[in-house]
Amino acid sequence: MLVAEKTAFAVVPTGAALGATIEGFDPARASAAEIATVRRALLDHLVIRIRDTDITDAEFENFGKKFGTLKPSPDFTRSRPVYLQDAPNVTIISNVTEDGKPIGEHGDGELHWHTDLAFTDEPSAHTMLLAREVPPIGGNTSFANMYAALEALPETTRARIARLTCKHQASHNAQGGRRPGYKDIETEDVREMPGPIHPLVRTHPDTGRQALFLGRRFGAYIPGLTLEKSEALLDELWSYAALPEHTWTQEWRLGDLIVWDNRCTMHRRDAFTGQGRRRMHRLTTLGERPF
Numbered sequence: 001m002l003v004a005e006k007t008a009f010a011v012v013p014t015g016a017a018l019g020a021t022i023e024g025f026d027p028a029r030a031s032a033a034e035i036a037t038v039r040r041a042l043l044d045h046l047v048i049r050i051r052d053t054d055i056t057d058a059e060f061e062n063f064g065k066k067f068g069t070l071k072p073s074p075d076f077t078r079s080r081p082v083y084l085q086d087a088p089n090v091t092i093i094s095n096v097t098e099d100g101k102p103i104g105e106h107g108d109g110e111l112h113w114h115t116d117l118a119f120t121d122e123p124s125a126h127t128m129l130l131a132r133e134v135p136p137i138g139g140n141t142s143f144a145n146m147y148a149a150l151e152a153l154p155e156t157t158r159a160r161i162a163r164l165t166c167k168h169q170a171s172h173n174a175q176g177g178r179r180p181g182y183k184d185i186e187t188e189d190v191r192e193m194p195g196p197i198h199p200l201v202r203t204h205p206d207t208g209r210q211a212l213f214l215g216r217r218f219g220a221y222i223p224g225l226t227l228e229k230s231e232a233l234l235d236e237l238w239s240y241a242a243l244p245e246h247t248w249t250q251e252w253r254l255g256d257l258i259v260w261d262n263r264c265t266m267h268r269r270d271a272f273t274g275q276g277r278r279r280m281h282r283l284t285t286l287g288e289r290p291f
């Protein structure tokens with residue numbers, strides 16, 4: 001009986017404001033009908049988790065293609081481009097060094113709340129992480145529901161931001177460090193930093209629902225406002241961006257495969273300095289220009 005329960009295909013919500021586990025599903029051997037159900041679950045739950053996967057990088061890449069056109073991060077963001085021969089769209093997120101060189105990106109520190117590639121004209125629609133090595137503790141990833149963040153705003157604030165935009169500066173990461181492609185940028189003034197301008201409220205192209213779209217706190221600026229008013233409004237919006245009741249935290253196990261929708265979520269990562277090796281294989285799909 002227990003075996004039957006474990007192998008039956010099922011979408012099991014986390015019980016939090018977002019997230020669901022897909023049970024009894026093998027991403028390497030999925031039928032078209034199963035893929036359709038998984039994609040529907042992603043629209044409904046914003047983040048999906050598949051546990052205990054046993055797939056190659058090429059199978060992971062093939063699974064990723066079911067969600068859209070694969071598009072890795074642009075080179076200017078990347079400290080060390082790493083390409084896998086049998087899965088050229090997969091990038092590596094890792095703290096591991098071999099022969100004195102990091103095998104992947106993002107080290108072992110905390111990564112603040114952000115949306116992937118919000119600082120590009122067409123931010124990622126989906127991000128997928130496949131856990132290849134996991135430290136015993138730390139390195140958890142938390143997700144926030146940005147539909148819920150918008151709904152939580154006071155009515156006056158929501159009306160105020162309906163037609164406002166935000167500049168998503170491209171030169172610095174969420175921690176305030178300069179991106180590899182902008183090592184020589186001088187300015188510390190957020191109004192001067194380069195980056196695309198996107199609406200503060202975006203519409204999800206598939207669900208039609210509206211979500212608060214903030215990208216990153218560091219370096220954000222609301223065009224048309226004084227610096228002081230921009231900072232005050234951003235601080236207010238960020239105070240609603242990741243309320244505990246709108247978040248869910250993934251504690252990684254080896255073989256976990258997570259897919260999230262960047263159009264309606266943000267995420268962050270705990271530090272895990274000194275806790276051991278962590279290696280995630282990552283895919284991203286091309287998104288549309290936010291509207």
Ligand SMILES: [Fe+2]
Nearest residue numbers: 114115116267
């Ligand atoms: Fe990210």
